Amino acid sequence: MTLQPTPAPAPDPVVPAAHRPLRRWVALLLAVAAGAALLLAFPPYGLWWLAPVAVALLAAATHRRRLRGGAGLGMIAGLVFFVPLLDWTHLAAGWLPWLLLSFAQAAYLALLGLAGAWLSPLHDRRRALWPLTAGLLWVAQEALRDRAPFGGFPWGRLAFSQGEAPALRLAVVGGAPLVTFAVAVAGGALVALAWRRWSRPRSWPAAAGFAVAAAVVLAGPALVPVAQPAAATRTVAIVQGNVPRLGLDFNAQRAAVLLNHVRATEQLAADVRAGRARQPDLVIWPENASDIDPLRNPDAAQQIAGAATAIGVPILLGAVLRSDIEGEIRNAGILWQPVTGPDLDQLYIKRHPVPFAEYMPLRPIARVVSDKVDLVKNMVAGDTPGVVRTPAATVGDVICFEVAYDAVVRDTVTGGAQILAVQTNNATFNEAEARQQLAMVQLRAVEHGREALMVSTVGVSAFVGTAGQVYRSTGFNEPAVVLHDMRVDGPRTLATRSGHWPELAAVALAVLVLVAATPLRRRRRGARAAAESTTEER
Template structure:
């Protein structure tokens, strides 16, 4: 009988492990919708809408949209949010420069939000491991983004900062401690707390304690700053008059109306002098005219000088005149604030020359290329920048003078206060723009008044002109595109705030910490991708 021989069964190889999907992002269409909503929320948080509470929500939406996304997807989602924000926010530039420069500027600004989206995607492993860091990283990323945007290219363009959306919010008070960067940090950190609160499995009861913690953090960041004391105004007051002379018509060709604009401000001041003489109004100790109130150089044109002298003689006090001065080189101009005294005329020792002319508006870099982009390129003259801070000493008050867009730049305003300014004055001309731009600028003035503990005035050719207290409140605002003269007692001086003393150091510290966190996330990304090479692909397909 044959015996059966049992052969050993060869071992069966175990199947290769199937790659798992790993942490998943939001579905693609939800991410796109969230990015668009983030841009819209940022837009509506800023003037003229002023829905400040949408700012942290918008930060949270962009963070959620980019979390666990590929880097290029994060970049694209940030760019999308930036376009939704900046295209409508900066539409007033279209009134002066045309649609192509407007779109190009909007694209450039949106690029910085694209970097925020990229960084949000990059930090995803860090947030997945330590969700508690989300408020910190959100605050640091937004401060860093604004620090870059405030400086480059061509000196930067700080429009639309988170801090400038908080004029009516408790967070504005944080400016007294750390300026605009601290306000931005608090708003963005509140957004980080919101996304950390929402990004959880709500079906797990044990996570409710963490959710309550993030909710508390968001509430403290949003409402807590109401307890921060602002600078107390000094007891001494001076009566200041601001003159909004108006222009015959709005538009870029207001320069062609320069004789009429000057005459409007002269007559308004003379009418004020008549009211003072009749006892109907108190006599001011200083009169402030806006930027471009004398677009005719009064140091070279005797007629313009005679008209300003007549106004100063009538009112009997110095006038801070916004004037355009012609240079010795053909085509060169200077945007200046000149102290004009009643008897002696212009005080050439008290002249401020604008330090930060606006590229493509007050001077034209890359002019040959700009001619291809806009037919209005040659309308922009070559404005020469000043070299010294705008500290103008009048017999009654030392004024920290900044001109137009300069109020958006932290260091330019701070330099006037460290130089001895007792009040802040923003001379501006909104005749080439619209009321939305004017109100966006007024929001910046409000922040500066709180930041440096100095009462402030904004005086415009067409509005909005106003007085602002050290708590950020607006007093006696004028309408837009109307003539107006407003007088008010304004507190002068006071101790320097912590924000003034610290200067740019809080912002530099935030940028340094942001760079450190981005570097720390690198090994975590390598580990995740090495352990699960299919994860990035799978999450992108959802």
């Protein structure tokens, strides 16, 4: 018996070689690399230049694939990205809610992968459109993720990876959506540059054009002027009182947490009297500095009043306010005057509580997922922007995760805010989460031309200038009191004036592009069906 050599497999007669996708294992590796590059672009790693690379890798992985394959590759990239990015959530909620949240967020990248596959015929016909479509699709994906479900969860937006990048300057023109758009455009230019038949001489001029386009988008924004603040300044002190122990049980230590902030403020007052520190115009404590309701608890009120009297200026403090309804609370920023006490006319109630963390939708179902469900109170949302008028300046107050939501921050500036203050409590998370949040504060300062600060119970606390520069950053899990002269007021930026309209325009264009690609997809399916029919006849 003579063994015959196995013939090589015949090429696919249905799909021409020039229009085949990458091999599956190559596409899978690219999707994994895309998720990893996205992760490394964010704090605490801060390799911001990898963000457009991630966009390019995911676009290449999904190009020319079937819709199901594009969605699957997007899901893989999303899981590689979100599972480690959001690992700090398991410290408070446990591993199952962490994974469920990560899968839910990754599903949006699955939609992005599906859209990328859908547009493959358009990119094959007009490769020069790839940068534009990449920018539009990423903005549209983030617009959806920022809003649904339950008000959305914007963590991990491309724009929030650019805290130290030249592209951050674009926020002054179009806010976070424009920064995301620019990063994705650069990624689209990179994939258009790489996906070429290099044997053709005319490829080189086009490649040079895409390379220049990517470089301009990445580095060009450094030339964009940011808002110039007014000359007037106010000295603001932020107090990071720290907690006895990190973790969920910081709530059981609430008397000690309040006392830490009181003592730190009283020590600042002593330093001022001794000439070791400047007299501040305003003192700001973080979220949950008084987890004991000072409007109902005389001991807490007395301690806060003593600190305000000692320092001699108002204190904007974060407090949890109880209700007559069992289990109902409000997360508030209260202006406490040194003589008259709490100014209830300058009281901000958090407008955007976090679902499944600060209030519990679908509680009976959620109880099956986690036994910590009943630890979550029913946090009632406020209905007015966080505009707090103090003798020193009008403060745009946002609490914790609210800094991630465009409209919540913008409403304070249109309401007259001269500086931005982010009161937060990172005691149930870790330093990576705090630094990711600080990157959002950097973007907001540039976006609205307002100097900003972030003050945390445990850190990281810092001041931020209108060009995104960070001043006087504290360490994590240690007490600190920091003073800084903050410039107040300044003209409203184009981003503040235009609001959500640029994002809506990008979403509308993304939908238009997806619809416009329909005839090309039908034509490709027709060609595939004809090729299959011819093959069967043979």
